[in-house]
Amino acid sequence: MKDVYLLSGFLGSGKTTLLANFIGELKAHGLKPAVIMNELGELNFDSQAVEEGVPLKEMLNGCICCSGAEKTEAQVQSLLAESDWDVLLIETTGAAHPVEALDAVYSPLFANDLNIKGIITVADSKRWLHRNDMTPQTRSLFLEQIRHAHLILANKSDLLTPEELAQVTFEMQNLNSHAPILQTVNANVPFTYIERMRATATGDVQKADLGHHLHLSSRLLHFGEGESYTMEEVEDWVRSLPETIYRMKGYVPIEGNSHPMLFQYAYGLTQWLPEYMKMEPNLVIIGDGVDQIPLLGRTM
Incomplete structure (x- = not known):
């Protein structure tokens, strides 16, 4: 990288x-x-x-x-x-x-x-x-x-x-x-x-050790083969996140769709757009302490 x-x-x-x-x-x-x-x-x-x-x-x-x-x-x-x-x-x-x-x-x-x-x-x-x-x-x-x-x-x-x-x-x-x-x-x-700087959260989702908490940082969520969600499930997950999550953007696999949909989140608002090419199912999350949040489809 x-x-x-x-x-x-x-x-x-x-x-x-x-x-x-x-x-x-x-x-x-x-x-x-x-x-x-x-x-x-x-x-x-x-x-x-x-x-x-x-x-x-x-x-x-x-x-x-x-x-x-x-x-x-x-x-x-x-x-x-x-x-x-x-x-x-x-x-x-x-x-x-x-x-x-x-x-x-x-x-x-x-x-x-x-x-x-x-x-x-x-x-x-x-x-x-x-x-x-x-x-x-x-x-x-x-x-x-x-x-x-x-x-x-x-x-x-x-x-x-x-x-x-x-x-x-x-x-x-x-x-x-x-x-x-x-x-x-x-x-x-x-x-x-x-x-020595780092602003990208890595490793498994877990409670951060003292001294290793990331401030403004990012996390990449990759969806595995066969993994998909309904739009309602994604929206429910977004509502469960703290206000310190500022941005999300990426391609989310949605049930019933042949290609992942383009998803964006900012200022508390979400946007979905159809994608007509098969894009890599990745979602970038930006905020304070993103290493501590529960990710979609996973638990702490």
């Missing part, structure tokens, strides 16, 4: 610097990187930070977490088919909500090929101290990018006094107690630290 990292953070926080550093670290460890860059404008000047020879897909004039979700899926499929790489780095626009960005990367079409390592949020430490000067909507997104991160870089720490840096670290930790926080300058972070 190929590892995937999402780089999140506001414009000017240091995401592109992290991307350039990350590419260098991967190459130094003998790994081949690929990059997807997402910007809202028509020109992506940040693409100059990507070294020659690194497979690069650019998404302009659209947010990865909105209408760009389908484009992201197409870009990933294109990279899987056309390029030789080991690790995919996705730099999201500063306007991307982490849950939406993560959702855009997951697809039942290539869920078996990718290992989503997690979201690295680069937070401008100085901006954090002045977050109350932001508009409510901007501040909310800023906090959400930190709240859902798997690793937080309190960047530009050299611009703060020791007292201010301690305050920033303490307050960010209170907002997201699941993610480690690194105080960084120029978004420099040891590669071995990033390598």
Whole structure:
């Protein structure tokens, strides 16, 4: 499987610097990187930070977490088919909500090929101290990018006094107690630290041990040969899930149908669409603590 990292953070926080550093670290460890860059404008000047020879897909004039979700899926499929790489780095626009960005990367079409390592949020430490000067909507997104991160870089720490840096670290930790926080300058972070990240639940469904509970994460449910359900059974199961399950999408085998149906879930609403090709019966689940939920057709 190929590892995937999402780089999140506001414009000017240091995401592109992290991307350039990350590419260098991967190459130094003998790994081949690929990059997807997402910007809202028509020109992506940040693409100059990507070294020659690194497979690069650019998404302009659209947010990865909105209408760009389908484009992201197409870009990933294109990279899987056309390029030789080991690790995919996705730099999201500063306007991307982490849950939406993560959702855009997951697809039942290539869920078996990718290992989503997690979201690295680069937070401008100085901006954090002045977050109350932001508009409510901007501040909310800023906090959400930190709240859902798997690793937080309190960047530009050299611009703060020791007292201010301690305050920033303490307050960010209170907002997201699941993610480690690194105080960084120029978004420099040891590669071995990033390598230990994981946002994909694996193994059997069981109660998570202390210290191994996954925060925002994913799980792939594969339906076995001959396994099928009624739509009512699936809907009943969905209603039994906690509110911390944010997204589901995939192909579910339904009794009486020759092909699995396309199923999507978001914001408490489900959608079913007929599928006229025989797709792999996989369902991707995204949320907090997905390693602990009872899965369809199984028990804890």
